[in-house]
Amino acid sequence: MTRTRVDLTDLQIEHLRTLVSGQVSTNSSVLELHSHDESAATPVLPSAVVMVESMQEVSQVLAYCNREKIPVVAFGAGTSLEGHVVPLLGGVSLDLSGMNKILEISADDLFARVQPGVHRIALNEKLSSHGLFFSVDPGADATIGGMAATGAAGTTTVRYGSMRENVMALTAVLADGTIIHTGRATRKLSAGYDLTRLLVGSEGTLAIITELTVRLFGIPEKMAAAVVRFPSLTEGVAAATAVVRSGIAVARCEFLDAKSIGYINVHENLSLTQAPTLFFEFHGSPIGVEEDAKSVREIVSEFGGSEFEWTTDEGQRRKLWQARHSAHWAILGANPGMASVSTDMAVPLSHLAQAVEMAEETLTNSPYLFAVVGHVADGNFHCQILVDPNKPEQQVHVREITHAMTSKIIAMGGTCTGEHGIGSGKMKSLVEETGEPAVQMMRAIKQALDPNAILNPGKIFKEAL
Numbered sequence: 001m002t003r004t005r006v007d008l009t010d011l012q013i014e015h016l017r018t019l020v021s022g023q024v025s026t027n028s029s030v031l032e033l034h035s036h037d038e039s040a041a042t043p044v045l046p047s048a049v050v051m052v053e054s055m056q057e058v059s060q061v062l063a064y065c066n067r068e069k070i071p072v073v074a075f076g077a078g079t080s081l082e083g084h085v086v087p088l089l090g091g092v093s094l095d096l097s098g099m100n101k102i103l104e105i106s107a108d109d110l111f112a113r114v115q116p117g118v119h120r121i122a123l124n125e126k127l128s129s130h131g132l133f134f135s136v137d138p139g140a141d142a143t144i145g146g147m148a149a150t151g152a153a154g155t156t157t158v159r160y161g162s163m164r165e166n167v168m169a170l171t172a173v174l175a176d177g178t179i180i181h182t183g184r185a186t187r188k189l190s191a192g193y194d195l196t197r198l199l200v201g202s203e204g205t206l207a208i209i210t211e212l213t214v215r216l217f218g219i220p221e222k223m224a225a226a227v228v229r230f231p232s233l234t235e236g237v238a239a240a241t242a243v244v245r246s247g248i249a250v251a252r253c254e255f256l257d258a259k260s261i262g263y264i265n266v267h268e269n270l271s272l273t274q275a276p277t278l279f280f281e282f283h284g285s286p287i288g289v290e291e292d293a294k295s296v297r298e299i300v301s302e303f304g305g306s307e308f309e310w311t312t313d314e315g316q317r318r319k320l321w322q323a324r325h326s327a328h329w330a331i332l333g334a335n336p337g338m339a340s341v342s343t344d345m346a347v348p349l350s351h352l353a354q355a356v357e358m359a360e361e362t363l364t365n366s367p368y369l370f371a372v373v374g375h376v377a378d379g380n381f382h383c384q385i386l387v388d389p390n391k392p393e394q395q396v397h398v399r400e401i402t403h404a405m406t407s408k409i410i411a412m413g414g415t416c417t418g419e420h421g422i423g424s425g426k427m428k429s430l431v432e433e434t435g436e437p438a439v440q441m442m443r444a445i446k447q448a449l450d451p452n453a454i455l456n457p458g459k460i461f462k463e464a465l
Contacts, residue, residue, distance in 0.1 A: 003089060003453075003457070003463075004089070005089055005090040006047065006069075006070055006071055006089055006091045007047045007090055008047040008048050008070065008091070008092070012068060012070070013026065013048055015064065016048065016050055016061065016064065016092070019057060019060040019061050019064060020050060020051065020052050020053070020057045020061065021053050021054075021057065022050075022051030022052060022053050022057075022095075022098050023049070023050075023051045024048055024049070024050050024051070025048065025049045025051070026047070026048050026049075030049050031045045031046055031048075031049060031093075032045065033049075033078070034046055034049050034075050034078070034085070034087070034093035034095065035086065035087070036078070036083075036086060037078045037079065037080040037081065037082075037083060037084060037085045037086065038078070038079050038080065038081055038140070038328070038340075039080070039081045039082055039083045039339075039340075039341070039342070039423070039425075040339035040340055040341045040389065040395055041082070041083030041086050041423070041424060041425065042086075042392070043086065044086050044087055044088055044090070045087070045090070046073070046087040046090055046091060046092060047090045047091055047092065048091075048092055048093070049075075049092075049093045049095055050092050050093070050094050050095065051095045051097070051098055052094060052095070052096060052098065052099065053098045053099060054099065055099075055171060055173065055179060055210040055211065058094070058096075058173045058208055058210050059173050059177040059178075059179055060177065061092070061094065062173050062174070062175055062176065062177045062208065062454075063176060063177030065091070065092060065454055066175050066176045066177065066452055066454055069452050069454060070091045070092055070454060071087065071088075071089040071090065071091030071092065071454050071455075071456075071457050072091060072092045072094050072175075072208075072454050072455055072456075073085055073086070073087040073091070073092070073093050073204065073455075073456050074094050074096060074145075074146075074149065074204040074208050074209075074456070075093045075094060075095045075096065075097075076096055076097060076116065076117060076142065076143035076145055076146035076149075077097070077119065077140070077141065077143045077146055079138075079140035079141070079142045079146070080142075080146065080150055080420070080421070080423070081342050081344070081420045082150075082344075082417075082420050082421050082422065082423025082424065082425055083423045083424045083425060083459075084149070084150060084203050084421060084423045084456070084459060086424065088424065088457060088458040088459075089457050089458065091454075094208065096115075096116045096117045096143070096145055096208075096210075097117045097143070098117060099115040099116055099117040099145075099210065100115055100117035100119070100122075100143075101114070101115045101118070102114050102115075102118055102122075102123060102126055103115065103211070105126070105127065105130060105132075105216075106185070107131075107132060107216075109185060110132070110215060110216045110217070110218075111168060111185045111213050111214065111215060111216055112127065112134065112213070112216055113185075113211065113212070113213045113214075114144050114211070114212055114214065115145070115210070115211060115212075116143060116144060116145020116146070116148075116209050116210060116211070116212065117143050117145060118143060118144045118145075119141050119142070119143055119144075120134060120136070120137070120138075120141060120142060120143075120144060120147065121141045123144065127216065128219065131218055131219050132216045132217065132218060132219060133216065133217055133218075133219050134166075134214055134215075134216055134217075135156050135159075135160035135166060135216075135217050136152060136153065136154060136156065136157075136160070136161075136162060136163055136166055137154040137155045137156045138152045138153065138154035138155075138419065139154055139155070139324075139325040139327075139328070140325075140328075144212055144214065145209045145210075145212065147163050148163050148167050148170070148199070148200050148201075148209055148212055149199075149200075149201070149202065149203055149204050149209060150163075150201065150203060150419075150420065150421040151163055151164055151200055151201030151419065151421060152419055153375070153378075153380070153418065153419035154375065155252045155254055155281075155321070155324065155325075155375060156251060156252055157375060157378050157380075158244070158250060158251070158252065158253055158375065158377035158378045159250065159251040159252070159283065160217060160251075162419065163200055163201070164197055164200050164201065165215070166214055166215040167183070167196060167197075167200050167212055167213070167214055167215075168183050168184070168185050168186075168196070168213045168214065168215055169181070169182060169183030169184055169185055169196060169212070169213035170182045170183060170195075170196050170199055170200075170209055170212055170213070171209070171210050171212075172199055172207035172208060172209045172210060173207060173208045173210055174206075174207050174449055174450070175207070175449065175450040175451075175452065175454050175455050179210075180195070180207070182195035182196040182198075182199065183195070183196035183213065185213050198445070201421065202460075203421050203422065203423065203456060203459050203460055204455060204456040204459070205446060205450070205455050205456045205459055205460055206445065206446065206449045206450060206455065207449065207455070208455070220251075220283035220284055221284065221285050221286065222283070222284060222285060222286045222288075222289045222312060223251070223281060223282065223283050223289070223312070223314070223317060224281070224282045224289045224290070224293055224310055224311060224312045224317065225279065225280065225281050225282075225310065225311055225316065225317040225320045225321070226279070226280040226281075226282070226293055226296065226297075226308065226309065226310035226311075227272070227277060227278070227279055227280070227307075227308075227309050227310075227320065228277065228278050228280075228296075228297075228300050228305040228306070228307065228308045228309075229273050229275040229276065229277050229305065229306055229307045230276045230277070230300075230303065230304055230305055230306075231275075231276070231304045232276060232304075233255075233257055233276045233356055233357070233360055233372065234353050234356065234357050235276070235303045235304045235305075236255055236276045236277070236278050236303070236305075236376075237255060237352050237353045237356045237376050237381075238303050238353045239278065239299065239300040239302075239303035239304075239305055240253050240255060240278055240352075240376040240377055241349050241350075241352055241353065241376070242299050242300075242302070242303065243280075243296055243299050243377070244349060244377050245349070246295065246299060248292050248295055248296060248299075249283075249284070249292070250280055250281065250282060250292070250296070250377060251281045251282060251283040252279065252281035252321075252377075253278065253279070253280055253281075253375070253376060253377030254278065254279040254324050254373065254374065254375060254376070255276070255277070255278055255279075255372070255373065255374045255376040255381065256276070256277050256279070256324070256327060256371075256372075256373050257276050257360075257371055257372040257373070258274050258275050258276055259370075259371040259372075260327050260330075260331070260371040260372065260373050261273070261274045261275065261277055262274045263327065263330040263331045263333075263334050263371065264323045264324075264326055264327055264330045266330065266333075266334060267323075267326055267329065267330030267333055267334070268319075268322065268323045268326055268330070270319075270323055272323075273307055278300065278305070278376075279320060279321070279324055280293075280296055280310075281317070281321070282296075286312075289312065293310045297310075324373075327371070327373050327384075328340065328342070328384065331371050331384055331386070332386075335369065335386050337388070337389075338369075338386040338387065338388060338389070339386070339387050339388075339389040339395075340384050340385065340386060340387075341384075341385045341386075341387060341395065341398045341399070341402065342382050342383070342384050342385075342420065343359070343381075343382055343383040343385070343402050343405065343406070344380070344382055344416070344417045344418050344419060344420040345359070345380070345381060345382075345383075345405070345406060345409045345414060345415070345416065345417075345418065346378070346379045346380040346381075346409075346414055346415050346417075346419075347379050347409055347412050347413065347414030347415075348379060348412070348413050348414065349379050351379075351412040351413065351414065352376060352379050352381075354412065355381070355408075355409055355412060355414065356372065356374070356376075356381055358405065358408055359372065359381070359383050359405055360372060362404070362405055363383060363385065363401070366385075366398075366401055368385050368386060368387065368394070368398060368401075369385070369386040370383055370385045370386065371383075371384050372384075375418075375419075378418070379414070379418070380418035380419060383402075383405075385398050385401075385402070399425065403428065403429060406426070406429045406432075407429075407432060410429070410433050415433060416429035416430065416432075416433055417429075421460075422459065422460045422461075423459055423460075424458055424459055427461055427462055430460065430461060431461075439461050442460065442461060443461060446461075
């Protein structure tokens with residue numbers, strides 16, 4: 001039977017108010033804020049926004065919503081890119097931003113325990129006084145809970161890993177209000193099923209994360225940044241692949257096409273040469289960092305790399321990476337009124353140059369403005385395609401184009417998403433990538449943990465909406 005939108009009654013809203021110490025809002029501006037993320041997905045207003053401040057409140061709200069069969073969609077910072085927080089069936093948007101406490105920092109054991117609403121920049125500001133940092137860096141100042149829910153990665157994955165490698169333990173609340181604890185703050189763990197990694201990347205469809213233990217690293221003695229330009233996109237990507245294969249332990253290796261460089265020059269008031277460009281970062285001892293930079297310079301020169309510049313100046317390094325992180329907003333800022341559809345394809349390194357060349361050729365032959373950026377050292381790249389949100393047919397057409405591109409990526413042994421997740425836009429690609437039997441297993445897990453399908457319905461795989 002097709003499920004329809006759920007609008008809460010006055011009685012249900014009043015009961016929810018008795019369960020939480022924060023607000024339960026039906027204000028139109030608050031509902032609008034919780035109706036969308038940074039994707040081009042069509043916004044949908046929730047019926048109410050419930051602002052929770054503790055694990056116990058989350059448990060009480062979920063237990064009640066489960067009994068009443070009210071859909072619940074977790075909301076953090078709203079920076080996701082696949083429509084994850086869009087409440088497709090209305091119901092409750094569960095705002096976790098008030099759960100923003102850093103509960104514990106264990107410098108000796110290299111872990112921190114945090115609530116899901118903690119933002120990554122705030123966490124790293126706190127950790128810096130301990131000589132530590134949390135490595136996962138998706139660019140946006142996302143919440144740690146949202147990053148775990150979507151399986152986020154980012155610019156530092158090549159050296160330090162994604163959220164899947166850096167979440168050690170979780171506390172989460174199941175659909176019926178049951179509180180569970182997964183994982184331990186140990187470097188090794190072989191006790192039963194790996195429930196932590198089941199929940200990391202589950203996009204809020206299996207449980208609501210209320211506490212996380214995350215891995216930390218010591219701040220490197222020295223950090224240096226480098227930038228190098230190439231004649232073409234393909235040559236730059238081939239150079240990045242060669243650097244990784246050489247065994248040099250780069251901390252970051254990012255690619256931006258010439259259009260992206262032009263956009264960030266305007267957005268960040270820079271004057272970078274407008275050409276296909278690789279950004280590098282090196283971590284280690286002063287001597288090691290210098291040796292790594294010299295080795296990279298030699299490798300990239302074989303692929304036409306020129307204007308190689310590197311610096312250990314902390315201000316210059318931060319400025320360069322701020323520019324890289326602003327690429328998404330720089331492109332949108334240069335095209336006011338437009339929305340962005342972002343691909344998130346990843347392939348084995350041996351196919352990366354071929355994959356990027358295919359994507360560039362496909363989009364060049366389309367009628368849409370686009371730019372290409374990527375974490376190319378781990379085979380992951382993004383095509384940011386602009387559409388007019390007032391012309392929904394454009395988004396449909398772009399989805400057709402990106403699905404065709406994704407099919408080619410999957411045929412290369414790649415994936416439809418390296419870090420953004422499935423959300424509501426890549427369900428067909430998930431089936432194509434994993435096969436129907438694997439998706440059926442996912443459905444069985446969903447049914448076991450959330451039999452009333454109240455948690456973020458309509459995401460990851462098709463349900464009866």
